[in-house]
Amino acid sequence: MSQSSPHESVLVALDVPTKEKALSLANQLENQVGGFKIGLELFGACGPQIVEEIGPSRVFLDLKFHDIPHTVAAVSRVAARLGTLLFNVHCLGGFEMMRAAIEAAKGENSNAKVIGVTILTSHDSASLQNLGIRESPREAVIRLAELAQKAGLDGVVCSAREILPVRAHCGDNFLLVTPGIRPPNTAIGDQKRVLTPREALKAGADYLVVGRPITGASDPVAAAQKLFD
Numbered sequence: 001m002s003q004s005s006p007h008e009s010v011l012v013a014l015d016v017p018t019k020e021k022a023l024s025l026a027n028q029l030e031n032q033v034g035g036f037k038i039g040l041e042l043f044g045a046c047g048p049q050i051v052e053e054i055g056p057s058r059v060f061l062d063l064k065f066h067d068i069p070h071t072v073a074a075v076s077r078v079a080a081r082l083g084t085l086l087f088n089v090h091c092l093g094g095f096e097m098m099r100a101a102i103e104a105a106k107g108e109n110s111n112a113k114v115i116g117v118t119i120l121t122s123h124d125s126a127s128l129q130n131l132g133i134r135e136s137p138r139e140a141v142i143r144l145a146e147l148a149q150k151a152g153l154d155g156v157v158c159s160a161r162e163i164l165p166v167r168a169h170c171g172d173n174f175l176l177v178t179p180g181i182r183p184p185n186t187a188i189g190d191q192k193r194v195l196t197p198r199e200a201l202k203a204g205a206d207y208l209v210v211g212r213p214i215t216g217a218s219d220p221v222a223a224a225q226k227l228f229d
Helices: 019-029 040-046 049-054 069-082 095-108 125-130 137-151 160-170 197-203 220-225
Strands: 010-013 035-038 059-065 086-090 114-117 155-157 175-178 207-210
Touching: 019 035, 019 040, 019 049, 019 220, 035 049, 040 049, 040 059, 049 059, 059 069, 059 207, 069 086, 069 095, 086 095, 095 114, 095 137, 114 137, 125 137, 137 155, 137 160, 160 175, 160 197, 197 207
Parallel strands: 010 035, 010 207, 035 059, 059 086, 086 114, 114 155, 155 175, 175 207
Antiparallel strands: none
């Protein structure tokens, strides 16, 4: 799946603590980007109402559900009823959990899109070793992406550095959502595996999640417009 223009591929991460700040950013940027990511901070502060206020069809609900299959199936029904563009579960919950999530979501809303989080972009080989994962991030991402596809998920979240190998293993119709996007000459913060927007799209990303380079700018609209300059 590819977007008709680069800016439609951008999902702005509304990692802010208040409804007022989130709605202000969404209103400023609604004609500049393809949609918005709502994560744990904003959802915890505002609840599902913030999805409705921003517009469900433009929301990637990034709550990374990870629990026993029965519990994840139940919350996936709730998420599917919201009518979001995408929502995610964590691949480390395993095959049965991912299968339960997609079956429950599609049963509630046939248009629901469920993707799996592979390896967070804040991880590198050393931090995976500390968790007992002996693979490189690339190897772990490929393995988890293949497991997610086998379970029936619509795609995965992976760093832009893993786009090409995941595409090679999972095909062109598997959605790839990539955080850790940083324009040239910007701080990478707590991210470890990053690429520029242009590099990520060239590699084959469907959606780019961009947060601080836009939301932390003095002029978010100008920052969004310059993203692909």
